[in-house]
Amino acid sequence: MQLNxxxxxxxxxxxxSSFFLLDVNKLRNNFKKIExxxxxxxxxxxxxxxxxxxxxxxxxxxxxxxxxxxEVVSRLEYDLAIKIDVNPRNIIFNGPLKTYEDIETAIxxxxxxxxxxxxxxxxxxxxxxxxxxxxxxxxxxxxFDISNNGESPLQEGYEVSRFGxxxxxxxxxxxxxxxxxxxxxxxxxxxxxxxxxxxKVETYRNITKGLCExxxxxxxxxxxxxxxxGGIYGELPSSFNLQIPSFDEYAEEVCKIMNAEFGGKPRxxxxxxxxxxxxxxxxxxxxxxxxxxxxxxxxxxxxIDGSVHNVKPTMHKxxxxxxxxxKNVEQQSHAMYNIVGYTCMEKDYLAYDVEGELPERDxxxxxxxxxxxxxxxxxxxxxxxxxxxxxENKEFFVxxxxxxxxxxxxxxxxxx
Ligand SMILES: *Cc1c(COP(=O)(O)O)cnc(C)c1O
Numbered sequence: 001m002q003l004n005x006x007x008x009x010x011x012x013x014x015x016x017s018s019f020f021l022l023d024v025n026k027l028r029n030n031f032k033k034i035e036x037x038x039x040x041x042x043x044x045x046x047x048x049x050x051x052x053x054x055x056x057x058x059x060x061x062x063x064x065x066x067x068x069x070x071e072v073v074s075r076l077e078y079d080l081a082i083k084i085d086v087n088p089r090n091i092i093f094n095g096p097l098k099t100y101e102d103i104e105t106a107i108x109x110x111x112x113x114x115x116x117x118x119x120x121x122x123x124x125x126x127x128x129x130x131x132x133x134x135x136x137x138x139x140x141x142x143x144f145d146i147s148n149n150g151e152s153p154l155q156e157g158y159e160v161s162r163f164g165x166x167x168x169x170x171x172x173x174x175x176x177x178x179x180x181x182x183x184x185x186x187x188x189x190x191x192x193x194x195x196x197x198x199x200k201v202e203t204y205r206n207i208t209k210g211l212c213e214x215x216x217x218x219x220x221x222x223x224x225x226x227x228x229x230g231g232i233y234g235e236l237p238s239s240f241n242l243q244i245p246s247f248d249e250y251a252e253e254v255c256k257i258m259n260a261e262f263g264g265k266p267r268x269x270x271x272x273x274x275x276x277x278x279x280x281x282x283x284x285x286x287x288x289x290x291x292x293x294x295x296x297x298x299x300x301x302x303x304i305d306g307s308v309h310n311v312k313p314t315m316h317k318x319x320x321x322x323x324x325x326x327k328n329v330e331q332q333s334h335a336m337y338n339i340v341g342y343t344c345m346e347k348d349y350l351a352y353d354v355e356g357e358l359p360e361r362d363x364x365x366x367x368x369x370x371x372x373x374x375x376x377x378x379x380x381x382x383x384x385x386x387x388x389x390x391x392e393n394k395e396f397f398v399x400x401x402x403x404x405x406x407x408x409x410x411x412x413x414x415x416x
Contacts, residue, residue, distance in 0.1 A: 003021075003285075008287060018305040019287055019387045020388040021286075021391060022283055022371070023284070023285075023390075025393070026282060027279070028062070030279050030283060031047065032066075033235075034047060037246075038251040038254070040251075041251050041252065041256075042258045042271050043268070044269065044271060045270065046270050046271070046272045046273075047068040049068040049274075051071060051073070052073050052276065052376060053376070054372060054373075054376055056400065057084055059399075060081065060086075063279075070086045070091045075099075078106070078111075088106075088109035088110060089110050089111065091106075094141065094193070096163060098113075098120055103120065104127055107127060107134075107138075113137075113139065115138055115141065115175070116141045118171060121178060121179060124185065125182065125185075135185075136185045137186050137188045138187060138188070139188060141163060141165065143161055144168065144192070146194055146210065148200075153194075153200065154197070155195045164191070167214065172214075176219070188223065189226065190219070191227040192211050192228060192229055193231065193274060194229060194231065199231055199244070201253050208228055212257060215269070225269050225271070225272050227272035227274065228272070228274075229273075230273065230276045230277070230278075232245075232278050233277075235278075235282055254271070258271050281371045282368070284369075284371030284375075286306060286310050287364055287365070287366050287367075288304040288305045288367075289362065289364055292361060293358065293359060293361065300335055300336070300358060302340065302365075303341075304341065305342060307348055307350070307382075307383070308350050310341075311350055311370050312374070313377040313378055314377075319353075320369055321368040322354075322366060322368060323366055327362045327363055331360060332357060333357070335356075336353055338354070380408060387400060387402040
């Protein structure tokens with residue numbers, strides 16, 4: 001799809017001078033590629049789409065229609081899945097905070113639920129004791145060592161993950177022991193999601209192996225799923241210049257282990273993957289109008305109708321893939337410039353030291369690969385949230401309107 005100046009100008013008139021653009025076909029392709037890579041190697045495969053990565057309701061509905069389960073990590077996300085008519089049995093309820101009431105709701109609805117700590121185990125036990133003739137199923141999120149040669153692959157260099165029930169200190173075993181004493185509960189799955197820096201294939205080998213071994217040892221007769229979490233790389237624009245594993249490479253390693261462990265069994269457990277970034281990152285662009293080009297001493301600052309919050313809320317310093325759409329194609333002058341946002345923060349840089357054609361007023365800048373942890377992680381700060389438009393087979397339609405002052409300062413919430 002060619003986003004030329006006149007097309008964007010037309011969209012601006014309808015939706016405002018900055019907006020996100022979701023490419024629906026790209027989203028579907030991501031789903032199909034991930035599904036094919038794994039399912040062609042291990043038949044009992046399920047995708048649980050990670051809501052927190054981008055819980056735009058339209059997108060979550062699309063995921064549901066494609067056959068993905070909803071992977072949620074809070075009651076808010078759980079209730080969103082219900083609101084958009086996801087079958088509650090197709091919801092995977094993860095996350096470190098589930099109240100007794102949350103657990104009760106999820107069990108009644110027969111959702112998949114993975115317990116993160118001993119207090120959640122206690123909540124389930126309380127439920128089972130109260131409802132003796134109800135058969136309950138639960139999974140456990142497991143915390144175990146996934147290091148390669150003693151080096152922790154976790155993000156930010158953490159030595160241990162804070163999530164899940166720890167195997168090495170015995171909490172996992174304690175949880176299993178407490179649960180299997182009850183007549184009316186079965187531990188049906190193990191879950192291991194780890195956020196790692198390099199998203200290596202070896203890490204997924206360690207996760208899958210670790211989960212399979214624990215399942216064979218502790219729940220050999222009741223295991224229905226092995227959930228390896230998310231965190232895999234999606235397809236990246238070539239400008240990133242990164243050597244990353246493909247979906248096939250992840251799938252090959254993980255499915256090889258699953259087939260070796262469960263191949264001969266009459267009832268193979270499901271393999272669950274919970275992709276977030278890899279599903280949505282490259283399906284969104286952010287398009288913003290150039291407001292002004294300011295010079296301070298010898299430096300150029302290109303001010304656009306957007307903010308670093310829109311494109312990289314974590315404020316990392318790497319520039320995203322982006323390009324300029326010019327109003328005036330004849331005008332050309334090369335320079336080095338920074339792209340800055342509308343907030344009053346000094347650090348509101350959408351890009352640093354960009355080399356190339358210097359933008360002019362009324363041009364547009366398109367940022368690519370902005371679908372993950374942007375729209376959801378975006379504090380409405382100083383300005384209303386921009387609209388989100390979707391495009392499918394060259395047709396554009398709005399999936400979130402531009403926010404107004406009335407919605408920003410919701411009269412049901414604020415006292416004036
Ligand atoms: C965040 C998260 C995911 C998705 O992670 P990505 O890195 O976006 O793929 C999957 N599962 C759980 C439990 C998560 O917390």
